[in-house]
Amino acid sequence: MKHEVIVCGAGIAGMTTALALTRAGVDVALLAPKKVSAPMQAEQYHPRVYAISEASQALLASLGIWGAMPQERITPVDAMQVHGDRDGQVVLDAWQAAKPHLAWIVESGEIERALFQALTIYGVPWLDDTLATWQPGQVTTTGGVTVQAQLFIGADGARSPLRSAAAMAHQKKDYGDQGLVTHLTCEKPHLNTAYQWFRNHHVLAFLPMPDTSEGHQVSLVWSVDDATAARYLEMDEATLARALPEALNEVAQGCLGALKVRARLHGFPLTLEKAQMVATGVALVGDAAHRVHPLAGQGLNLGLGDVKVLTQVLNEKEAFRSYGDLRVLERYARTRAADVLAMRVATDGLYQLFARDLPALPFLRNAGMKLVQQLPWVKRQLIAGAAGS
Numbered sequence: 001m002k003h004e005v006i007v008c009g010a011g012i013a014g015m016t017t018a019l020a021l022t023r024a025g026v027d028v029a030l031l032a033p034k035k036v037s038a039p040m041q042a043e044q045y046h047p048r049v050y051a052i053s054e055a056s057q058a059l060l061a062s063l064g065i066w067g068a069m070p071q072e073r074i075t076p077v078d079a080m081q082v083h084g085d086r087d088g089q090v091v092l093d094a095w096q097a098a099k100p101h102l103a104w105i106v107e108s109g110e111i112e113r114a115l116f117q118a119l120t121i122y123g124v125p126w127l128d129d130t131l132a133t134w135q136p137g138q139v140t141t142t143g144g145v146t147v148q149a150q151l152f153i154g155a156d157g158a159r160s161p162l163r164s165a166a167a168m169a170h171q172k173k174d175y176g177d178q179g180l181v182t183h184l185t186c187e188k189p190h191l192n193t194a195y196q197w198f199r200n201h202h203v204l205a206f207l208p209m210p211d212t213s214e215g216h217q218v219s220l221v222w223s224v225d226d227a228t229a230a231r232y233l234e235m236d237e238a239t240l241a242r243a244l245p246e247a248l249n250e251v252a253q254g255c256l257g258a259l260k261v262r263a264r265l266h267g268f269p270l271t272l273e274k275a276q277m278v279a280t281g282v283a284l285v286g287d288a289a290h291r292v293h294p295l296a297g298q299g300l301n302l303g304l305g306d307v308k309v310l311t312q313v314l315n316e317k318e319a320f321r322s323y324g325d326l327r328v329l330e331r332y333a334r335t336r337a338a339d340v341l342a343m344r345v346a347t348d349g350l351y352q353l354f355a356r357d358l359p360a361l362p363f364l365r366n367a368g369m370k371l372v373q374q375l376p377w378v379k380r381q382l383i384a385g386a387a388g389s
């Protein structure tokens, strides 16, 4: 098997890369386990949802993916309320930045399904296998197939087997926390607002979702230490139904009224990771290249930013250079460096600011939030930063 480019991994970053390159006329194939996300029944929602930024929405729209998703399952976010651990509060409104929406809450399964359909329509070759070994210009799969290409793109997630096989540098810091996610029915309407509370190093977020016949709905992302996460994940259904809403409302102070758990609780370990993004014949995108704390809901958005820039760089390469030429790939790594660094610093900095237990910090962080709340220009900058580029 021989192609110009092979994309290893078929999460959202991998499938978007394969689609964008195919549309740009590159001879590309996917190497990954082939899993199709099944359509959900009405009122049932995929457990993972993402806050999709304006830049990611534009990329997905340009590839025909946005319009292919069921629009009634997409919830626009028109405002964000961020609460400190005392009386600090920042409210960001789309109208303040003259934007129709701040972001959109979309189920991962719906984005994956639309991407899978588009790749099928375009007839992108897909080797249903996993990468086992790599050497320059060639990989071997677990199934024993040899695949040759000028460039291998690692979109194979945080544990990236391609990154390890190509011996690319990688740093990882474990937060010792997990992100607990589920969907909740809430008594009061969410008003298309995303809510967030910082409590020590726990971060609670309610993301707006479509109403159901049971009532209003939000998706929960609650970052808590491993021991707390284990306690909730081990609870039986009846205990969880009692304990989780009680604990959440202690933090949220009943902001959305009574809460009811309406789906299974899942936990995802949280890490801060960064990798060497390119080597001769290899480029990494998405979680294979970097991972950040989900408190800003920007991990996938960062990955889609990689896809956009890598596609552009490969598209604009000189005809005499190969896709795997390090000089070409370094243009991609250089262009992405600032955005990736900014997101690492912002998310980790915010996490540390609330995790530290120094005497003056609670006053300072809440006073800082109150100050930001009174500065429309700063708020516009925050909104522009979250929208991506």
Ligand SMILES: Cc1cc2nc3c(=O)[nH]c(=O)nc-3n(C[C@H](O)[C@H](O)[C@H](O)COP(=O)(O)OP(=O)(O)OC[C@H]3O[C@@H](n4cnc5c(N)ncnc54)[C@H](O)[C@@H]3O)c2cc1C
Pocket: 008, 009, 010, 011, 012, 013, 014, 031, 032, 033, 049, 050, 051, 052, 129, 130, 131, 132, 155, 156, 157, 158, 161, 162, 179, 180, 181, 221, 268, 269, 270, 285, 286, 287, 288, 294, 296, 297, 298, 299, 300, 301, 302, 303
């Ligand atoms: C709790 C939580 C909430 C989050 N919320 C948000 C949010 O609101 N907004 C946002 O932008 N981001 C969010 N993120 C981040 C987001 O989940 C990730 O950044 C994103 O899912 C990464 O996608 P990916 O395609 O890079 O990797 P993955 O989704 O991990 O995909 C990796 C792919 O590689 C394949 N693979 C693995 N091994 C091999 C192999 N050997 N050979 C071939 N293929 C292989 C896998 O099968 C899979 O298809 C959140 C993360 C967490 C933990």
